[in-house]
Structure formats: C-alpha cells, structure tokens
Amino acid sequence: MRFIALTVLVLVLGLAGCASPPRSYSFQNSRTYDKSYDEVWESLIGFFASRNIQIKNIAKDSGVVYAETAQFNETMADCGDPGLFQVLSKRVNFNVFVTRSGATPKVTVNATYQETRKFDRNVVTVGCNSKGTLERIILAEVGR
Template identity: 35%
Template sequence: MKTALMLAAAALVVAGCATTPQTYNFDNSRSVDATFDRTWESVISYFAENNIPIATLEKDSGIIVAKNERYTPGAMKTFADCASAFMMTNDVGQIDVNVFVRPVDDNTTSVQVNTSYSMRQSGAYGSSAVETCNSNGTLEEALLDRIERDAV
C-alpha cells in the first residue's frame, strides 16, 4: 500500500511538469473592400515577401496552401502555444497555412486564414513525440491586416 501511494505521488509530480497549450479566441476571417483579383495579388505578395513557399495555388477555387513550414521553437512561441511533455526538448515547429479568398461582390472579398501548428520534441534514449499547438492568432491577424492594407 505504501509503495502504491509513493508511485501515485510520483506520477502526480511528473504529470505536473507537463503543460497543455492555452486556447485563444480570435477572428481568422475578414471582409476586404477590394476586388477579388486585387485581394488575391495581395495574398500572393505576402507569401512571396515573407519567403513562404506555396504548395497549392488555385485561383479558380480561391485556395492558397503553405505546408510544412519549419520554425525554431523560439519563433513558434510568436505564433502558437505548444504543450510540453515531461523530460522532452522542443526541436522544431511546423506550421501549415490555408488561405481561402472568395468574392462577395464586385468590390468586396472574403479572406479566411486557417493554420495548424505542431512541435516535434525529443527525449532520452531517442524517444520523440509530435505535440499539437494552438494558434494565438498572431499570424492570422498579421496576414489579414496586410492583405486588407495592400488590397485597398
């Protein structure tokens, strides 16, 4: 019985060393007072000027996808909150971005930015894990602000 209590107490201490990512509320879409073509050009310019390789570009369907963008753990803190597991070290973060651009009318365009984040972690004896991170809205807001500013 004493051993079971000691193991339970140790498990609580170890579990207390791990964290879960915080959840944030933010707007990931916006209406832009600009034509579809001008808004589309603004989105493409953002990706080009920030050296973000585009994996999928389909103007007819209004989708732009950047996948597997790698970031250092320090840079990831700017964009997302990642879980940390006990005795694991953050190695590299990954960001996937989907931007949907859709015309509302001749002079208004809807833009939606969806992101997903993950962090690869390594531990003792070659162990590794991939943890899902939660966006804090920084990238989405920066992209939407830039599109809105440049498209008008």
C-alpha cells in the same frame, strides 16, 4: 527484466505529467474586404512573395493557397510546457481561402501548429494552439 520495463514506463509517464497543455486563444481568422477579388488575390500573393514563403498549391479560380510547412516561434502559437521533453522542432502548415461572398471577397486563414518533442528514445508530436499572430499579419497585409 519486467521490473525494469515497468519502471521505465512509470518514469516516462511521470515525466510526461510534468508537461502542461497549451492555452486556448480567441481571435479572428477571417475578414471581408472592400476591394475586388483580383485586388485581394494580388495582395495575398504579394504577401507570400515578399516574405519568401513557399507555396505548395495555388488555385485562383477556387481561391485557395496552401503554404509549405514552415517553422514558428512562441509568438505565433502556444504548445504548452514540454516538461522534461526536449523540443526538436516547431512546424506550421497553413492555408488561405479567398471566397466571393457577395460584393466583397472574404479571406480566411487556417493554421495547424505542431511541436515535436523527445525524451530519451521517445519522440512525440503535440498539437499547439494558435495565438492569432499569423492570421492577423496575413489579414492586415491583404487589407493594405
């Protein structure tokens, strides 16, 4: 019985070794705008509404929007190669902050990506690295 358990453990660790880590990407996640705070805020809320992105929490006075968890694809984040693991889901949580930095508001987008994988009965969640796609889309939309 011990031999079987040890064999399974070695096999699982060996298969996990087939996976590769995600690459790192460099991108801008914040930008200032030559608009009023209210104009920037309205553009940001318009972005969420036009794409039917559910807002979890919103506070205009503190300039924060927390989005509901959403799915993503490979154009948005790099999770590395799952090896022999089966990908079950890809989820992103993100928030956007609008700060009054002097005369021009500044928007910062923070996103956390995770991929859930399964091999046999083992389920693991791995962190993924953003490619900056979501950040660029939001910052460009606010700038329109």
